[in-house]
Structure formats: C-alpha cells, structure tokens
Amino acid sequence: xxxxxxxxxxxxxxxxxxxxxxxxxxxxxxxxxxxxxxxxxxxxxxxxxxxxxxxxxxxxxxxxxxxxxxxxxxxxxxxxxxxxxxxxxxxxxxxxxxxxxxxxxxxxxxxxxxxxxxxxxxxxxxxxxxxxxxxxxxxxxxxxxxxxxxxxxxxx
Numbered sequence: 001x002x003x004x005x006x007x008x009x010x011x012x013x014x015x016x017x018x019x020x021x022x023x024x025x026x027x028x029x030x031x032x033x034x035x036x037x038x039x040x041x042x043x044x045x046x047x048x049x050x051x052x053x054x055x056x057x058x059x060x061x062x063x064x065x066x067x068x069x070x071x072x073x074x075x076x077x078x079x080x081x082x083x084x085x086x087x088x089x090x091x092x093x094x095x096x097x098x099x100x101x102x103x104x105x106x107x108x109x110x111x112x113x114x115x116x117x118x119x120x121x122x123x124x125x126x127x128x129x130x131x132x133x134x135x136x137x138x139x140x141x142x143x144x145x146x147x148x149x150x151x152x153x154x155x156x
Contacts (some may be wrong), residue, residue, distance in 0.1 A: 027150030030043045039138070074095050079131070
C-alpha cells in the first residue's frame, strides 16, 4: 500500500510540475468557404482574456488548415488591429511547403495544419478584435479549410 501511495504521489507531483511550466493559449478558428477564400473576405477574431486582467502580454500565432491540393507553397496575409489601437496592419508570409513541395504542417491524410508564431511580446488590451485576410494575387484562394488565430500568454 505504501508503494502505491508513493507512486501516486510521484505522478501527481509530475503533473503539477508539467502543468505549471506550460503557457496558456486562447484561440479561435474560422471555416473558409469550400468554394475558396475570396480576396475581400476578412475574418474577424474577438480575443477574450484568459482571466480578469485587462492588459495581457504574449505572442500571436496563425494556424492555417489546408488540403494537399493547395496550389501554393505559402500564403500571404494581412493582420489588422482595432482602429483605436493606432497600429498599422502587419503583412505575414506563412510558409506551408519547403522548396521540394513537402508540406511543413502536421496532417493526416489529405489535410494539413501549419502553425506559425508571427508576433512576439505583444501587449493587448481587452477586448481586442483582430482581423485576417489573404493578400495573394488570386481573387479566390482554393483548398484553404480554416484559419485560426491563437494568443499565447506570457503572463504567469
């Protein structure tokens, strides 16, 4: 019995140690129309705080879910902020495939997801609305399934 209790205590201590060292994440995904992501379609993300703080610090990551038929090796996007934040939009280039055409994201079957941290050490005030739109040369971007925006908190 004592041996079992010591094993359980070690497992609980390990779980507490691992969970304390992890960063907190909050994110949202938007599905893209199956016929393609139109150039003018802007996706809006309302980021909510993970606790009662009104100012949060952290990183922003963009997640792109696409099919194996996606015709390009990257995707150019524009990240917009609240107009009241007085920040100009950021232009993002998310690489989805290497020079040999191998998809960089994780996936199973014919669907892949690539997550890329695009902004570091950002300070956001709550509530915050961010927007994403593609700025590729194509009017309709095919084979994009979902676009996600993830806030990774640096606050402990």
